[in-house]
Structures are given as structure tokens and as C-alpha cells.
Amino acid sequence: MDSPRKPRKLTAAEKKQAKEVSLRRIGRLFTAHRAQLTVVVAIIVASSVISMASPFLLRAVIDDALPHQDLALLGWLVAGMVAVAGVTSALGVIQTWISTTVGQQVMHRLRTDVFTHLHRQSVGFFTRTRTGEVQSRITNDIGGMQSVVTSTATSIASNLTTVVATAVAMAALSWQLSLVSLVVLPPAIYLTRRVAQMRREITAQRQRELADLNVTVEEGLSISGIQLSKTMGTGAALVSRFTESSQRLIDLELRSELAGRWRMASMTILFAAIPAVIYLSAGLPFTAGKLSIGTLVAFTALQSGLFRPLMGLLGVGVSLTSSLALFARIFEYLDLPVEVDDPAHPVTVDPARIRGHLRFEDVTFAYPGSETAALAGVTLDVPAGTSLALVGETGSGKSTLAALVARLYDPDAGRVTVDGIDVRDLRLADLAGIVGVVSQETYLLHTTIRENLRYARPDATDDQIERAARAAQIHDLIAALPDGYDTMVGSRGHRFSGGEKQRIAIARTLLRDPRILVLDEATSALDNETERAVQRAFDELAKGRTTVTIAHRLSTVRDADQIAVVDHGRILESGTHDTLVSEGGRYATLAA
Template sequence: MERGGKGRPHTVSAAEKAAEKAQAKDVSLRRIGRLFTPHRSQLTIVVAMIVASSIVSMASPFLLREVIDVALPEQNLRLLVWLVVGMVGVAAATSALGVVQTWISTTVGQRVMHRLRTDVFRHLHRQSIAFFTRTRTGEVQSRITNDIGGMQSVVTNTATGIASNLTTAVATIVAMLALSWQLSLVSLVVLPPAVVLTRKVARMRREITAKRQRELADLNVTIEEGLSISGVQLSKTMGAGTALVDRFTRSSTRLIDLELRSELAGRWRMAWMSVIFAAIPAVIYLGAGLSNALTIGTVVAFTALQSGLFRPLMGLLGVGVSITSSLALFARIFEYLDLPVDVDDPEHPVEPWNVEGHLRLENVSFRYPGSDTPAVDGVTLDVPPGHTLALVGETGSGKSTIAALIARLYDPTGGRVTIDGVDIRDLRLDDLAAIVGVVSQETYLLHTTIRENLRYARPDASDAEIERAARAAQIHDHIAALPEGYDTVVGSRGHRFSGGEKQRIAIARTLLRDPRILVLDEATSALDTDTERAVQRAFATLAAGRTTVTIAHRLSTVRDADEIVVIGHGRIEESGTHTALVDAGGRYATLAS
């Protein structure tokens, strides 16, 4: 089977398949059971109602026997009426109990599903940027939607299904033994082969389920990559639309095959079991004919019980199949829940203080996972409160990595980053985000209104504060001229606006947080010269008392910085003011020429 990455298919190796199978095998049923622990009281009530319903329902065959053997032959109308009333009452009681237990069990199941979804989302949100750079977006979405969605019937119905079918089966067997132990032996002889057969079917479905979920993830990836704004633009400009549709079609075709295999897995084997169960009444009639000790009422009642035994037994076997096949889904979900968090809140965080904004990098080094070359190598920087530091250098020199380390998108592999002498790893991530504001060259706007995009930075911001931030970013006049003003929907990823307009909205969003340290990673790269100058003037005003780290290719935007540092191959090559560096005739002078 192929898994499509962007541009070319990826074949799922035998090792990957073996790993998934081993992982599914290792899923602990005890761990799955712990999902239901907070709902023990509700489940206890459900089980009690199921037991009561099963016991009450067992009265029906005995009432039927009395109707056939006593009330009808003796023409006892009074007894017949009471027996009929009893049969109707049993049906009404079991139906009412069934409705209530279904309501409770479904509520419990949905709450477990809710907890799973939110736990996975919360845990993934805590992952570092490194996780998302190596994981396909569609894969993450598929785990949360397809995998958890596929577990819904198991989570919602398994506990009650086991209790209901087991209780009914036990009660039915007891009632059958009470009517005739000889006929009971004939009826139960098929149980051992049924159990063996069910285990084989369960293993088949588990393997198919794992393959199906992988294919669903691939389909999600294709949708995410092919139907996003960026994906559509790429496919249209590259003429790749036909190839993309073909890739989606092939994946969907494979999914049809897997869905059919999943539904039909073991069906013929289970069909033979149905035939055998259906043939047992004929054997019972034969046995009754050979024995003169059984009344007609007993035979009819026993046959009704035996037919009723088929449903809970097959239900129990079906639950076993569902649980076993769903282990592949639980394995995929638990795999994400068990991911270690590389960048996390400290166990004993330093409480926020009156931040001055003294930023230091002390012999900081960083290497991306899987890379042999350090992206940052022994960098030491000191930015006093209110000062401006500019980082310049060629593409890939390590400037943006330094910005990411300051915002703690990654943790350094060596050295430390401090603010006012406190290692940023000792701060809560939310507290650090309030202190360090970042505007990157890749702006991301949510598919909502401009107002809500700005309020994403500060949900409690007033309209006046939002407008003030927009004015500072030189975007208010443009927004005010729009027909719907700040209530204009920006479109997917903000594609209704130009690159410069999106960046100014992003700048306004960051300024709304009023961070003490501002990191501008090519923040004005998409602005025209006039707009860039206006934004720079706004930054000059806002930078008063604020520590600012600016990364830029246009040296004209950083010439007034208090210190300019030239980065090359992850190291500091030279530093100083604009004038001093130009006079030195080094690397900066070459870049400035």
C-alpha cells in the first residue's frame, strides 16, 4: 500500500506494519478500562438495570409454558388473562429499563470520547515545533477525527453490551437448565467452536482496521495538502491538478477495498455459526419426540429460550471482535498520548515579576533532530532593557533559529537563554508568551474577522485597544475603509489580503499583547518601501523601553539598531554599530555594499 507524501508516494514498509501490529498487541485492556473509571457509579446503575431487565425477561418463557400447558387446555380464562397481563408487563418493564440504560450508557460513552479527544488535542498542543515539522498535518487530524470516531461504538456500547449480553446469556442458560438439562446440553455444545472461530475473526479485523486507518490518514493528508489555499495555488500553477485527483482517487479506491474487507472479514465463518444455531431447534424437536417426559409447553418455552440465547451469545462474541479490532485504534491514540513533551512547563515555575526585559543568550547551541550540523553554535548575546539588537546574515545562517530559541519554540541543546537573569525554561510557557512577542515573516491569520484575529492575542482587549494597536501597525485606515471594517472576514489564512496587509495585521496582533521583548523575524519583508518606513516609525515609538530583536535581510531597516550582529553558520562573525561595522570592512560591509 502507498502513502502519499507531498509530491511522491511513500510505501509503508514491512517494519512499519510489524511495529503497528506489535503496538496494537501491547495495548493494555486495563488502560482502556481506566477510561471508564470516573463513571463507575453510572456504569454500576446501568449494570444493575441490565441485570434486573434480564431477570424480569426470563419470566416470559415460564408464563408461556403456563399458557400452553395449563390455561389453554383447562380453558381457565382468569389465569389466561393474568398470564397475558404478566407477559405484557414484562415486555413494558424491560423496554423502559432498556431506554434508561441506553441513555446512561450513551452519555458515559460520549463523555469518554470527549475526554479522549480533548486529551489528545491538549497533549499535541504541548508538543514542540519539532513534532509538527516531522508530522503531516492530515495525519494529526486523522488521529483525532477518524481514529477516535472509529472507536465511538466500542466506547459507547462495549461495557453495556458485555453486561447486557452476559447477564441475558447466564439468565437464559439458568432458565433452560430449569426446564430441561438434557436439552440444554444439546444447545450448548456449539459454544467452544464458536469462541475459537470468533477469536480468528477478531485477529483478521484488527489487521484490516490498522490498514484502513493508515489509508484514511493518507486521504486526510491529500485533502489537507490539495484543498488548502496554498495547495490549490500550487497545483494550479504547477499543472498538477490531474495528478492530485488521480492520487486521491487511488487512495479512495484502496479505502473501498479495505472497508469491504473489514465488513466481510469472517462473515462466511460467522454465517456457518448462524446456520448451526438455527438448526438446533430442529434437534430439540427431535429429542423431544424421542422423549415422552417433556410437555409441549416445555418444548415451546425451551425453544423460545434457545432462540433468545443466540442473540446474547453472538452479541458477546461480536463485542469481543469489536474490542480486538479496535485495539489498532487505541494503539494509534495512545501512541500520541504517550509522546514525550520536549518543551514543557517547569515543575516548579518562577512566578512572573516586574520584567525589565534584559535578554541574554549564554553560549547557546542548538542542533535540529536528525542533523549532524549545529544550527546555532556557541552564541552569546547581551541585550540590555530597552535596547535594539539586529541579527543579519545570509539565509540559513541561524538567525531565525535564534529567534525561535528566544521564544522557546525549541530548547537549546547547550547553554541557556535568560530574561532578567532567569532561565526561560524556569518560566511557564504562557508567562513567557506574555513577555516575548514574535512577528515572523510567515504570517498566519485565522479564518474569522479581523477583530477576532487581533483578539486572539488578548481575548479581553477592548475595541479601543484593538484600534490603537492597528493604528500603531499602520493598518487601521485600510481596515476602516473596508465595507465591514473590523468585522471583515480575512478568508482562509488571510488570503483576501496582500502580504503587506497580513503582516501589518499580525504586527498589530502582537503589539496588542504589549510584550516587554519584541522579536521581529523578517516582520517587514512583505511591505513596500513607503509602508515599511511607516511601520518602522511606529516601531521606533513603541520600542521605547522595550527590548527588540530584529532579524532582517534589508540592512536599511536595522542601521539604527544599538547593536548589529552578523551570524554565519550558526556563529557570531562580528558585531557592533552600523558605522563601526562598515568602517571595519568585514562581512557586514560586504553585505551592505
């Protein structure tokens, strides 16, 4: 196996994006939780102030109670120490509960905001995005932010308050020794900034590698991916690809953990050496005889206690800076423009009152990134309750016309109307209640048949579900299964044949009773006998309903009220079957 590739370095654009993440925008995530955070800060301040009593109690024990054998005073001082520990521990529990709750709520909002925003994206976004990339953003990136989101604010407040309170207490004990202790701050801050910058770039690379790994898992371990790899004999290559990606992750994780460790180790040694410097300073002429033993011990205890919150505060800075790469990736998705969205001022309609008069008015459309128009100046009129059949070669634009009816895309020019209303002026939910689509590619959820059908209409009764299944010629097969409608369909419905899956999908669409029915090669996976049975059901159900059918088999569309021949995004000819055959044009050639 080849040696693993080195992790990809960030591009200039990616580095710029990470740097542009505003801390103010991150702070706005916590705006709705001001009250809880105020309580947390108050608890932290109270806990820090109370804990500062411990070194003064210790000094009193050493300088007063023990030398004078004052047991009463010693008892009170020891009780005070225990009380301080108990109160600060209780406050710590309350603070952790509140801060964790706030952090989890912020995480919940991030996850739901990203999911909701991505759900509003057009089909075009998902065709441009790698399989698994979206899941990686929601799971890996947001999951990686959890420790920062749940603990950063409280860590900053807690450590900062402790550092300030400790510094004040140290100054109260001996301002001279305080100066000696605090000389370590400038190099500590400088080194911390260097470490944070190193980790931010590594974090961005690691998340992209995690996304690649997630893509490999999604593509290689899905039912379709497994079938493809087994039939193509590419299992070893997939394993090798996964192994190399995982190996690169090892390198990135090590670099992330070890980045700047020697610098931080130097700080640890420096902090550890300070007590020795303090003892040395206590013996120098300008301090000799001015400090009691109790003061020296209490000061040393405070100085040792200063190390943990100070390093914690600097560590939070490193984590926050490193996490900017994660926030950049999440905000990138949240800032995606919604290409197909609800109108600002939608036309209010009752889907049940829609007649279904469908029109394409000089429609032109090109897929993003394509220089060739998929549709160019298409005009069609489909009166309510009639049927339109679209025929033509693969890639001629038939499915694109169907996608515009359901508003999976918006036309670049012209418009598509239903009962004279531009579909862009309708709420997407209202349009979905008007237009039902059964596509060539059938997707079933990994749940029961009943729940797959009810997905289209959550309030549907069992009788309504059964009637839709009968209309789609699938009820008898379902009833013959051991668990009937409660049978699990398996991942993507692979338990059933292509024809069976399509009939379940047809039943699911019919359950919604749409006024306009779009059948995009809906019977392509059916055998001739089953196709005829389903077609008879469609003929019955099409009464009073506008139907747009796309099919390669002309036998399924010859009875349509109107047949349009599509070629390279244009309508070559249209009319009834008999008319088009008699004209001897492209349709006549196809029908020959």
C-alpha cells in the same frame, strides 16, 4: 490510470504496538464513571432476570390455561407477559440513556486529552508530522472508536447477563436439552477469535489509509494547495492520487466487513439447526414422554433467544479486538513526550515588571535528526530597552536564535535568560506575555479582523484594538472596508495582500505590549514606502522595549544599538553599524 496499489501491510513494530494495548488501560477510561456503570449493570441484570419470566409464563399458558379453559389464569398470564415487555423496555431506555451519556463523556475526554497533549508539543513535532495526520487521529481514529466506547461495556454486561440467565432458565426447564444446545459454544468461540485477529490488522491498515486520504484533502483543498496546483498544473495528478486512495479504502472496507463472514455464516446455520435437533432429541427414548409440549415450546423460545445475545457477545469481542489498532494510534499520541513544557518548579514573575534584559549564554542547538548544529556557542548580551539586529545569509541561524527566545525550542547547551532568569524556568504563558513574535510567515484565522486581533488579548477593548492597528499602519485600510473591523479575512487571510497581512499580524502582537519584541523578517512583504511607515512606528514603540530584529535589508537595522553577523550558527562579529563598517569585515561586505 494505473491500477490502485494494494494497501500497505503493517510493519512488525506496528503489529507489536497494536498488541501491546492493554485492556486494563482502556478500562481506566471508564474509572471516573463507576457509579453510572454500576447503575447500568444493575438495570441490565434486573431486565435480564425479569425477561426470563416470559418463557415460564408461555409454558403455563400452553400446559395449564389453554387445556383447562381457565380464562382468569389466561388473563393473568397474558397480563404478565405484557408487563414483562413493558418493564424491560422502560429499563432499556434508561440503560441506553445512561450508557450513551457515559460513552460520550469518555469520547469527549479522549478528544480533549489528545488535543491538549498535542497542543503542548513543540514546533518540532509539527514539522515532522504530515499535514492532516493529526486531524485524522482526532477525527477518524477517535470517531471510529465511538461505537466501541459507547456500547462495549453495556453490550458485554447486557449480553453476558442475558446468556447466563437464559442458560439457567434452560437448565431449569430441561438440563438434557441444555447440553444439546450448548455444544455449539466451543466452535463459536474459536471462530470468533480467528475473525477478531483478521479484523484487527485490517482496521489498522484502514485507519492509515484514512490518514493518507485526509492528508491529500488537507494539502489539495487548502487555499495554498489550490493555488499551487493551479499554477503548477497538477490538478489531474491530485485527483488521481485521491481516487487511488479512495479505491484502496473500498478494498479495505470490504475486507473489514467480509472478514470471517463465511465463518459467522456457518455459526448462523448451526444455531438455526439446533431447534430441529431439540425436536429430534425430544422424541428419543431417554426423553420421550418426559417433556410437556409447553416445556418444549418454551425451551425452543429460550434457545432462539440465546442466539442473539451470544452472537452479540462474540461480536463485541471481535469489535473490541479490532479497535485495539485505533486505541494504539490514540495512545501513541497521548504517550508522546513533551519536549518543551512548563517547568516543574516555575519562577513566579509578573510580566509587567520584567525589564527585558536578554542574554544568550554559550547557546548550542541542533534540530532533531540533524548532525550539524544550527547554533554553536552563541553568546550575546542585549540590555533592557535596546535593540539587537541579526544579519547574515539564509540558513545562518538567525531565525533559530529568535525561536529560542520565544522557547519554540530549547537549547541543547547553554541558556537564554530574561532579566537573569532562564526562560526554561518560566511558565510558557508568562513567557508568551513577555516575548512577542512577528514572523515572516503570517497566519490569520478564518474570522473577522477584530477577532484576529483579539486572539492575542481576549479582553482588549475596541479602542485598544484600534490603537494597535494605527501603530501598525493598518487602521486606515481597515476603516475603508465596508465592514471595517468586522470584515472576514478569509482562509489564512488570503483576502489581503502579503503586506496587509503582516501589518495585521504586527498589530496583533503589539496589542499584547510585550517587553521583548522579536521581528523575524516582519517587514519582508512590505513595499519600501509602507516599510518606512511601519519602521517609524516600530521606532516609536521600541522605546523602553527590547527589540530583536532579523532582516536581510540592512537599511532597516542600521540604527540598531547592536548588530550581530551570524554565519553557520556562530557570531562572526558584532557592534554598531558604523563600527562594523569601519572594521571592514563581513558586515562591511554585506553593506557595500
